[in-house]
Amino acid sequence: MESENVASREKMESLCGLVANIEPFAIHDGPGIRTVVFMKGCPLKCIWCSSPHTQNKIMEVINDTDKCGKCGACIEACPKKAVQRSEEEEIRIDRNHCDGCGVCAETCAYQALEMSGKRYTVDGLFHEIEKDIPFYRRSNGGVTVGGGEPTMQPDFVTAFLTRCKEQHIHTAMESCGLATQKIWTSIMDHLDLLYVDIKHMQEDIHQRITGASNRQILANVQMATERVPTILRIPVIPGLNDDQDNLARTAQFASNLGRNFVRIELLPLHHLGEDLYRKLGREYPLSDVHPPTEERMLDLKIYMKNFGLNVQIGG
Numbered sequence: 550m551e552s553e554n555v556a557s558r559e560k561m562e563s564l565c566g567l568v569a570n571i572e573p574f575a576i577h578d579g580p581g582i583r584t585v586v587f588m589k590g591c592p593l594k595c596i597w598c599s600s601p602h603t604q605n606k607i608m609e610v611i612n613d614t615d616k617c618g619k620c621g622a623c624i625e626a627c628p629k630k631a632v633q634r635s636e637e638e639e640i641r642i643d644r645n646h647c648d649g650c651g652v653c654a655e656t657c658a659y660q661a662l663e664m665s666g667k668r669y670t671v672d673g674l675f676h677e678i679e680k681d682i683p684f685y686r687r688s689n690g691g692v693t694v695g696g697g698e699p700t701m702q703p704d705f706v707t708a709f710l711t712r713c714k715e716q717h718i719h720t721a722m723e724s725c726g727l728a729t730q731k732i733w734t735s736i737m738d739h740l741d742l743l744y745v746d747i748k749h750m751q752e753d754i755h756q757r758i759t760g761a762s763n764r765q766i767l768a769n770v771q772m773a774t775e776r777v778p779t780i781l782r783i784p785v786i787p788g789l790n791d792d793q794d795n796l797a798r799t800a801q802f803a804s805n806l807g808r809n810f811v812r813i814e815l816l817p818l819h820h821l822g823e824d825l826y827r828k829l830g831r832e833y834p835l836s837d838v839h840p841p842t843e844e845r846m847l848d849l850k851i852y853m854k855n856f857g858l859n860v861q862i863g864g
């Protein structure tokens with residue numbers, strides 16, 4: 550028995566997770582004061598994603614050309630010759646050749662280049678959050694893992710949640726819901742609360758706007774609500790998923806969920822991530838779509854409440 554414990558401890562110590570960023574003192578991602586750990590990597594590519602730096606499970610350069618002093622040090626330093634100067638004299642990263650080594654960011658004296666992604670051991674990540682345990686205790690808060698999609702790094706996230714539970718820390722996860730049944734089931738056992746998105750009920754539209762089918766997601770949501778308190782989040786994207794037919798289907802689906810279903814949260818589209826697309830050298834496809842007005846959000850809330858559901862706007 551003792552040798553099994555030693556083996557499992559050694560396995561935990563050898564695990565490494567790729568984290569996009571850590572946000573302390575968060576108040577919209579579960580009860581109380583929380584630390585949110587954003588993991589890198591997501592199986593979906595939602596066209597409204599506000600965290601594009603979490604989509605890829607790799608180290609990436611965030612290139613803030615507004616801060617650049619045009620010294621050229623990064624061009625000299627890059628071992629892959631992936632940094633170039635454009636005709637407009639702007640620094641460009643050739644993402645096809647960049648391997649995420651981080652040398653350019655270390656070299657830049659103007660802090661115009663920053664790496665998205667940091668590797669942590671379970672102990673290292675726990676060390677980052679444990680200083681805030683007194684705040685969790687006083688506020689009935691805890692730790693939330695989000696992303697990206699936490700289930701893309703299942704062993705690491707499970708080990709980290711286990712570590713939190715050993716210290717009696719409340720655990721929550723924000724998920725897109727797409728994971729194999731095996732991974733999904735095993736992570737549920739380490740959660741006190743789950744937030745999971747429903748983006749569209751119609752499979753072909755879901756495929757078109759997120760890049761993946763919704764079948765496994767809907768099955769996972771159903772299963773989760775039988776095991777752990779679950780809040781459904783619907784990103785409200787005008788013209789994509791806010792029509793009555795889709796909302797009625799979503800409400801009917803929610804009405805038949807398990808006993809641990811808590812409520813629906815309607816999250817209006819925002820453009821806060823737009824600048825990150827530019828810094829990652831990507832196009833933001835939704836810049837012309839206006840966020841829904843407060844009146845529109847209220848109408849949608851009332852419409853869904855008519856199905857007998859607990860619905861709120863925002864998280």
Ligand code: SF4
Nearest residue numbers: 627647648650651653
């Ligand atoms: S992260 Fe490394 S490979 Fe990528 S651009 Fe910077 S120095 Fe070059």
Ligand code: SF4
Nearest residue numbers: 617618620621623657
């Ligand atoms: S090292 Fe920094 S300031 Fe100099 S050119 Fe590169 S990004 Fe710009």
